[in-house]
Amino acid sequence: MWSWVAHRVTGVLIFFFLLVHVLDTALVRVSPEAYNAVIGTYQTPIMGLGEAGLVAAIVFHAFNGLRIILVDFWAKGPKYQRVMLWVVLGLFAVTMAGFLPRHLMNVFGGGH
Amino acid sequence: MAYGTSAVAKVDAPRSPYVRRRTTRGNYELYSWVFMRASGVVLIVLIFGHLFVNLMVGEGVHAIDFGFVAGKWANPLWQVWDLLMLWLAMIHGTNGVRTIINDYAQKDLTRGVLKSLLYLAFVIVVVLGTLVIFTFDPCPVNAPEHLIASFCPAR
Numbered sequence: 001m002w003s004w005v006a007h008r009v010t011g012v013l014i015f016f017f018l019l020v021h022v023l024d025t026a027l028v029r030v031s032p033e034a035y036n037a038v039i040g041t042y043q044t045p046i047m048g049l050g051e052a053g054l055v056a057a058i059v060f061h062a063f064n065g066l067r068i069i070l071v072d073f074w075a076k077g078p079k080y081q082r083v084m085l086w087v088v089l090g091l092f093a094v095t096m097a098g099f100l101p102r103h104l105m106n107v108f109g110g111g112h
Numbered sequence: 113m114a115y116g117t118s119a120v121a122k123v124d125a126p127r128s129p130y131v132r133r134r135t136t137r138g139n140y141e142l143y144s145w146v147f148m149r150a151s152g153v154v155l156i157v158l159i160f161g162h163l164f165v166n167l168m169v170g171e172g173v174h175a176i177d178f179g180f181v182a183g184k185w186a187n188p189l190w191q192v193w194d195l196l197m198l199w200l201a202m203i204h205g206t207n208g209v210r211t212i213i214n215d216y217a218q219k220d221l222t223r224g225v226l227k228s229l230l231y232l233a234f235v236i237v238v239v240l241g242t243l244v245i246f247t248f249d250p251c252p253v254n255a256p257e258h259l260i261a262s263f264c265p266a267r
Contacts, residue, residue: 011205011209012208018201022237023240026240028182028248029249031255032177032260035178036178039176042176043174051173058159062156068149069149073149099163099167099168102167103173106171107173
């Protein structure tokens, strides 16, 4: 139940970011200055935390999506759905442990 | 006739053969269900690769500017990558939000308006994104030379 809610919430969040992200990337067609000005705001600490949240949403949605596929197509999927939720959360933790230090160092680590 | 003829239910002629009534409007929802799973697997590869190259390699998000985009799209692999990611993610996301609207918007009018806005956003973003990928110019004239791609003749 809660994984279903979380899948919907993260999905909607990612979708709205996607709309904005295509629009900001489209600025490369306006001018290098326009693109660099907007992408520059993505490199501030607050947006850096937002990106961490976005990546967390994507990673959960991705791994839980694989779990949904296994529940649907694997004969033993429904039997192991609860175990697989813990596997999803474990993989989520491992992936974020690999991503967060690197990303937060890039955002806060004194470069530029 | 005792009843108004216009309100009489249609009755088949005697001895006409039994015809099974179609109870669905085709297999659209089945195809949409399959598409979500198939595109989801491909999107995991595309988006994880996108995030790794743009956020993890080198200086991560700090390295992204006009020249970074120009460098990536100079390679046809990244053009195809981004085009596929754009289309699959937009169809996957639009279909997901369509499902959510169908679930929660109970009035016909509300549902219709929300889905119209959704499909409008889909068309605008997909067309715009596709045009940007195919018409991108890494060396715009009159742009300051320190901002454009390193392989431009102006530099």
